[in-house]
Amino acid sequence: MPTGKRIFLQRELPDKKLIESFSKLPSATIDDCMSRNAGMNARIKLMSKPNKIMCGPALTVKARSGDNLAVQAALNYAKSGDIIVVSTDGEYYSRAIVGEVMLTYAKYQDQLGGIVIDGPIRDIDSLKNFDMPIYATGTTPEGPYTEGPGEVNVPVTVGDRSINPGDIIVGDEDGVVVIPREDAEDLLPKAQAYDQKDAARVHQNQTSGEDRSFVEQALKNKGFEIIDDIYSNRK
Numbered sequence: 265m266p267t268g269k270r271i272f273l274q275r276e277l278p279d280k281k282l283i284e285s286f287s288k289l290p291s292a293t294i295d296d297c298m299s300r301n302a303g304m305n306a307r308i309k310l311m312s313k314p315n316k317i318m319c320g321p322a323l324t325v326k327a328r329s330g331d332n333l334a335v336q337a338a339l340n341y342a343k344s345g346d347i348i349v350v351s352t353d354g355e356y357y358s359r360a361i362v363g364e365v366m367l368t369y370a371k372y373q374d375q376l377g378g379i380v381i382d383g384p385i386r387d388i389d390s391l392k393n394f395d396m397p398i399y400a401t402g403t404t405p406e407g408p409y410t411e412g413p414g415e416v417n418v419p420v421t422v423g424d425r426s427i428n429p430g431d432i433i434v435g436d437e438d439g440v441v442v443i444p445r446e447d448a449e450d451l452l453p454k455a456q457a458y459d460q461k462d463a464a465r466v467h468q469n470q471t472s473g474e475d476r477s478f479v480e481q482a483l484k485n486k487g488f489e490i491i492d493d494i495y496s497n498r499k
């Protein structure tokens with residue numbers, strides 16, 4: 265088997281009920297419940313106009329920089345609801361990996377759950393109006409090569425996060441988080457409870473305001489000094 269040119273068709277998939285439940289939670293809540301260590305880098309930005317949270321199993325693509333042959337393969341093998349997640353060998357800004365032609369296929373034929381690319385796209389004039397979630401680093405007219413190598417459904421790194429095939433990918437206007445498949449069941453009730461707590465805090469700040477003594481306490485614990493003076497007057 266030629267390592268670097270493998271298209272794996274099978275992956276372990278998460279429970280559909282878990283996907284349904286995580287699709288109701290904001291990415292920031294999930295990230296908070298994963299020690300604030302699960303969100304993709306801010307270079308991965310939402311480029312389209314979805315009307316709901318993106319949530320589905322990762323179909324991973326390890327593309328060669330500036331080349332989309334493996335992404336083309338992924339489109340042929342994607343199942344409805346999959347999130348195609350594409351690593352680009354660290355070439356975050358050079359060549360568009362997909363454009364309107366491929367993503368129109370993905371939207372209408374694959375009914376893809378979304379696509380996350382650690383690189384640019386093109387044809388934004390049309391793609392910005394898609395309700396299919398499209399995440400990318402930006403846009404450029406410079407098109408991709410379609411030569412390979414590349415792989416499908418192998419471990420990848422996208423937005424500085426490791427992703428295994430079948431991990432749960434959640435995305436909203438803040439960006440994208442990655443939930444390892446094995447952690448999802450344990451995480452769900454914690455994230456649901458946290459979401460309710462967060463909503464209660466927002467409500468309290470809209471009305472009476474929450475108790476902010478925790479800030480004073482943190483400053484004290486960390487050894488901060490609070491000085492009732494002007495900076496330049498200090499000896």
Ligand SMILES: O=C([O-])CC(=O)C(=O)O
Nearest residue numbers: 362363364365366367407
């Ligand atoms: O040319 C390509 O391979 C990608 C592209 O622009 C499109 O999908 O519209």
